[in-house]
Amino acid sequence: MKIAYISAGAGGMICGNCLHDNALASALLQLGQDVILVPIYTPLRTDEVNVSLNRVFFGGINVFLQQKSSFFRHTPWFLDRILDSPALIRSMMSRSVSVDAEDLGALAVSVLKAEDGNQRKEVLKLCAWLRNDVRPDIVHLSNILLSGFAREIKRELNVPVVSTLSGEELFLKNLKEPHTSQAENLLKDRTQDLDALVSLSHFYAHHMEDLLGIPDEKVVVIEHGINLDGHHINRSESTKETHRIGYLARISPEKGLHLLLEALKILSKQADLPRVEVRVAGYLGKSDQPYMDEIQQHADEAGLGDHFVYEGELTLEEKIRFYQSLDSFCLPTVFPSSKGLSVIEAWANGIPAVVPDHGSFSEMIADTGGGLLFEPHNAESLASKLRELILDPDSARSLGEKGHEAVHDRYTAAEMGKRTLQLYESLLDQQQAARTESKLPTSS
Numbered sequence: 001m002k003i004a005y006i007s008a009g010a011g012g013m014i015c016g017n018c019l020h021d022n023a024l025a026s027a028l029l030q031l032g033q034d035v036i037l038v039p040i041y042t043p044l045r046t047d048e049v050n051v052s053l054n055r056v057f058f059g060g061i062n063v064f065l066q067q068k069s070s071f072f073r074h075t076p077w078f079l080d081r082i083l084d085s086p087a088l089i090r091s092m093m094s095r096s097v098s099v100d101a102e103d104l105g106a107l108a109v110s111v112l113k114a115e116d117g118n119q120r121k122e123v124l125k126l127c128a129w130l131r132n133d134v135r136p137d138i139v140h141l142s143n144i145l146l147s148g149f150a151r152e153i154k155r156e157l158n159v160p161v162v163s164t165l166s167g168e169e170l171f172l173k174n175l176k177e178p179h180t181s182q183a184e185n186l187l188k189d190r191t192q193d194l195d196a197l198v199s200l201s202h203f204y205a206h207h208m209e210d211l212l213g214i215p216d217e218k219v220v221v222i223e224h225g226i227n228l229d230g231h232h233i234n235r236s237e238s239t240k241e242t243h244r245i246g247y248l249a250r251i252s253p254e255k256g257l258h259l260l261l262e263a264l265k266i267l268s269k270q271a272d273l274p275r276v277e278v279r280v281a282g283y284l285g286k287s288d289q290p291y292m293d294e295i296q297q298h299a300d301e302a303g304l305g306d307h308f309v310y311e312g313e314l315t316l317e318e319k320i321r322f323y324q325s326l327d328s329f330c331l332p333t334v335f336p337s338s339k340g341l342s343v344i345e346a347w348a349n350g351i352p353a354v355v356p357d358h359g360s361f362s363e364m365i366a367d368t369g370g371g372l373l374f375e376p377h378n379a380e381s382l383a384s385k386l387r388e389l390i391l392d393p394d395s396a397r398s399l400g401e402k403g404h405e406a407v408h409d410r411y412t413a414a415e416m417g418k419r420t421l422q423l424y425e426s427l428l429d430q431q432q433a434a435r436t437e438s439k440l441p442t443s444s
Contacts, residue, residue: 001033001034001137001138001421001424001425001428002034002036002134002135002136002137002138003028003033003034003035003036003136003137003138003139003140003424004036004038004130004134004136004138004139004140005021005024005025005028005035005036005037005038005139005140005142006038006040006057006126006139006140006141006142006146006149007021007022007025007037007038007039007040007044007052007142008039008040008041008142008143008145008146009039009040009041009042009043009044009045009056009060010042010045011041011042011060011093012045012093012283012285013045013250013283013285014045014046014047014283014313015045015250015283016339016341016342017142017143017164017166017167018044018045018046019046019047019048019341020164020166020200020224020339020341021037021044021142021164022037022044022046022048022050022051022052023048023225023226023227023413023416024225024413024416024417024420025037025051025052026048026049026051026227026413026417027225027227027413027414027416027417027418027420028417028420028421029051030414030417031417031418031421033421035051036053036134036136037051037052037053038052038053038055038057039052039053039055039056039057039086040056040057040058040059040126040146041056041058041059041060041063042056042059042060042089042090042093043056043086043089043090047314047315047316047319048227048316054086055084055086056084056085056086056089057084057122057125057126057129058111058119058122058126059080059083059084059085059089060089060092061083061084061088061089061092062080062083062084062119062122063107063111063119063122064107065083066118066119066121066122067103067106067107067110067118067119073118073119073120073121074121077121077125080121080122080125104175105175105176105179105180105183106179108145108171108175108179108183109179109182109183109186111145111146111148112145112147112148112183112186112187112190113148113186114148114149114151114152114190115148115151115152117148123148123149123152124152126149126153127149127152127153127156127157128156130153130156130157131156131157135157136157136159137159137424137428138159138160138161138162138424138427138428139153139157139159139160139161139162140161140162140163140164141161141162141163141164141194142163142164142166143163143164143165143166143167143168144163144164144165144166144168144187144190144191144194144197144208144212145168145171145183145187146163147163147187147190147191147193147194148186148190149161150163150190150193150194151190151193154193159431160195160196160424160427160428160430160431161193161194161195162194162195162196162197162198162423162424162427163191163194163197163198164197164198164199164200165197165198165199165200165204165205165208165219165338166200166338166339167204167337167338167339168187168208169207169208169211169338170254170335172184184211184212187212188212188213191212191214194218195218195427195430196218196219196220196423196427197214197218197219197220198219198220198221198222198420198423199219199220199221199222199338200221200222200223200224200338200339200360201221201223201338201339201340201359201360201363201364202221202363203336203338203359203360203362203363204338204339204359204360205219205221207336220423222416222419222420222423223410223411223416224339224340224341224344224411224416225344225411225412225413225414225415225416225417226341226344226345226348226407226411226412226413227412227413228348228407228408228412228413230316230317230320231320231323231345231348231349232324232348232349232350233324233349233350233400233401233404234324234349234350235350235397240274240393241274241275242274242275242276242277243273243274243275243276243277243327243328243389243390244277244278244279244325244326244327244328245260245264245276245277245278245279245326245327245328245329245330245386246278246279246280246281246322246323246325246326246328246329246330246346246351247260247278247279247280247281247282247329247330247331247332248280248281248282248314248319248322248323248329248331248342248345248346249282249331249342250282250283250284250285250288251280251282251283251284251285251288251291251292251310252285252288252291253288253291253334254333254334254335255282255331255332255333255334256331256332256333256334256356257280257292257295257332258291258294258295258298259332259334259377259379259382260278260330260332260382261278261295261298261299261304261308262379262382262383263330263332263379263382263383263386264276264278264299264304264307264308264383265302265304266379266380266383267383267386267387267390268302268304268307270387272391273387273390273391274390275307276307276386276390277307277308277309278307278308278309279309279311279322279325279326280308280309280310280311281310281311281312281313281314281319281322282313283313284310284312284313292310295308296308296310319345320349323345323346323348323349323351324349324351326346326351327351327389327390327393327396328351328352328353328354328386328389328390328396329342329343329346329351329352329353329354329371330353330354330355330382330386331343331353331355331361332354332355332356332374332382333355333356333358333359333361334356334376334377335359336358336359336360337358337359337360337361338359338360339360340355340359340360340361340364343355343361343364343370343371344364344407344411346403347368347370347400347403347404347406347407347411348404348407348408348411349404350397350400350401350403350404351400351403352370352371352372352389352396352397352399352400352403353365353370353371353372353399353403354371354372354373354374354382354385354386354389355371355372355373355374356373356374356375356376356377356382357373357374357375357376358376361373367406368402368403368406368407369399369402369403369406370399370400370402370403370404370406371399371403372385372388372389372399373385
């Protein structure tokens with residue numbers, strides 16, 4: 001089967017969606033499928049072997065210029081190819097060019113309009129390449145903010161188009177009116193062009209069905225899976241003198257790192273506990289630097305500067321060592337999560353998780369038994385659950401082992417690839433049946 005998987009790059013960040021798409025494409029390749037992972041906007045960054053195409057469509061420079069000036073909407077394609085150079089885009093990414101919220105909203109709406117938007121030329125170029133050079137049997141879009149592409153792809157190629165549901169609601173909420181409402185209305189229209197949608201959790205499937213009016217039968221839940229190479233339980237760094245709590249995610253307010261600091265302040269005042277440390281890792285963009293500076297200042301003012309340590313963005317090997325150095329893991333998001341990749345990674349190394357009782361986390365804990373839930377937005381509740389693990393290390397180890405078993409059983413990239421391939425085969429069977437039925441003679 002020939003699969004074109006179109007994945008949105010995230011600039012200089014190793015994002016969860018890029019990791020998911022690369023892991024899924026790799027798993028499908030392992031299953032013997034012919035997969036092309038196609039970056040759009042920017043090249044993809046991942047901490048594993050990157051299987052994406054060394055080419056960028058819908059390049060961020062071209063997209064931005066076409067939004068700003070009608071001149072660039074009519075430039076020849078060979079000139080656009082120069083501006084889509086991965087090296088040039090990486091150079092621009094290194095300068096951390098920011099986009100005004102107003103401009104970002106207008107751009108998101110235009111991209112959703114696709115062939116009717118300012119980036120029409122980009123849609124036509126992508127479709128021409130898919131039609132002439134790739135000829136896929138199926139096209140998979142990495143998120144529904146790309147669902148505008150589906151109409152033209154189906155018109156040009158007549159193949160099923162699938163999209164993943166990837167936490168788009170947070171992006172929409174960060175836009176300003178009228179762009180939020182315009183984007184939601186466009187999504188309600190454009191998602192109708194999709195043959196199926198894949199959600200990484202039941203929570204997010206039901207949530208987006210309600211938000212956008214997507215029929216329940218159109219959404220398939222396929223949980224996130226990871227490549228398990230290198231991940232294993234390692235107790236050698238655990239000590240009774242110190243309890244290390246880990247956080248690994250993008251440093252931003254919606255991920256809730258400030259809540260974890262507040263919980264650390266509470267725990268540090270409890271004399272019956274050993275030394276408690278918080279180890280933090282993950283991408284920190286320039287726009288979120290003031291947020292991180294404020295958190296670090298609060299830690300220093302509380303006398304916890306050496307208990308609260310930021311270790312930066314990690315390689316795959318460093319990430320695995322980071323997880324294995326922990327006694328517990330916490331991702332205290334203030335916005336309901338749609339997937340929870342880092343929790344799965346922590347479990348792959350036998351580390352119990354303490355997460356808020358909302359979003360995908362509630363069903364993940366119910367499914368695996370790999371941790372504890374706390375009341376969302378409540379630092380006291382978070383501290384209480386962390387205290388349980390600190391005071392009962394045997395129970396903590398047991399929870400981590402349950403998570404570890406669950407990940408090996410059903411949260412693997414191989415399982416994710418197998419179930420996704422089954423979805424593709426089902427859609428192609430349905431398409432073939434519809435074609436056969438349309439050729440049958442009608443009774444007079």
